[in-house]
Amino acid sequence: MQDGQLDLFGSAGIRPDASPNPQPRREMPPVANLTDAALIDAIPDASQAACQALAGEAARRKLVAAVPALDALCRRFKGFGLQHAIPEQTASLQALAAIGGADAVAALRRIVVGEVVAGPGQREAVRAAAALRCILPEPKAAALLLHADPEVRALACRCAPRATPIAGLLASLLEDLNPGVATAAAKALGRMGRAEGRPWLIRLLRHRPDAEAIEAVTPVADEECTVLLGRIARHQAALRDAATTALEAIETPRAAAVLAALGSPGAPHPEG
Numbered sequence: 001m002q003d004g005q006l007d008l009f010g011s012a013g014i015r016p017d018a019s020p021n022p023q024p025r026r027e028m029p030p031v032a033n034l035t036d037a038a039l040i041d042a043i044p045d046a047s048q049a050a051c052q053a054l055a056g057e058a059a060r061r062k063l064v065a066a067v068p069a070l071d072a073l074c075r076r077f078k079g080f081g082l083q084h085a086i087p088e089q090t091a092s093l094q095a096l097a098a099i100g101g102a103d104a105v106a107a108l109r110r111i112v113v114g115e116v117v118a119g120p121g122q123r124e125a126v127r128a129a130a131a132l133r134c135i136l137p138e139p140k141a142a143a144l145l146l147h148a149d150p151e152v153r154a155l156a157c158r159c160a161p162r163a164t165p166i167a168g169l170l171a172s173l174l175e176d177l178n179p180g181v182a183t184a185a186a187k188a189l190g191r192m193g194r195a196e197g198r199p200w201l202i203r204l205l206r207h208r209p210d211a212e213a214i215e216a217v218t219p220v221a222d223e224e225c226t227v228l229l230g231r232i233a234r235h236q237a238a239l240r241d242a243a244t245t246a247l248e249a250i251e252t253p254r255a256a257a258v259l260a261a262l263g264s265p266g267a268p269h270p271e272g
Helices: 036-042 048-060 064-075 087-099 101-113 119-131 138-145 150-159 164-173 179-191 195-207 211-220 223-235 237-250 253-262
Strands: none
Touching (some): 036 048, 036 064, 048 064, 048 087, 064 087, 087 101, 101 119, 138 150, 138 164, 150 164, 164 179, 179 195, 179 211, 195 211, 195 223, 223 237, 237 253
């Protein structure tokens, strides 16, 4: 009874494909061949396969005009990604961090504060914000400084505003069981001019100096820090410029004497 057979799929709203041989989708030209306008236009609705190339090309061009499109691409997936990071959001965030500038900073601040990226992807959002030193509002910064993920806590230190309650949280993070968090907190405190981070920064200058630690210690430098900066400038060529810049900013007689001993151009010689 073929004529009387029920259409089981029809009642469920499922229909056979009326076009068993659809026309092949027209492929996008290589992203390097796209004009800026075409590239920007393609970003918000980019597929998972295309998003990395499109966002990466916008980043390579430092295309500030692409910031709203990258923001839109990221927001397209708000509410998703609770279990796994969304590739489209990751591509967008990385491109924003690479493009930089005030527009990208503002977009990343909105994305982080608005919790556009959730779950594991939140780390990438905070990483992008940290890369641009995007200062977050106090409530959001405090929440991230107390995050369960130590990497998020460390990254959030670079986004901490200059507020007394935040400084207190950063000081408590000096005792964090994760050394990376404690290091990031000490650097943040130093940048704020808070002496609580100085002992940790001195240890960094002695054993694992880097340009960020040198920058952070400058506002809180005492004589011991000044001497250590002089040693770094003398013995570590890769950090000489950073250490010399720090010594010039310290503007104390001891710093001037260290600069003179280093032979820094224009540095005053110590009296006597």
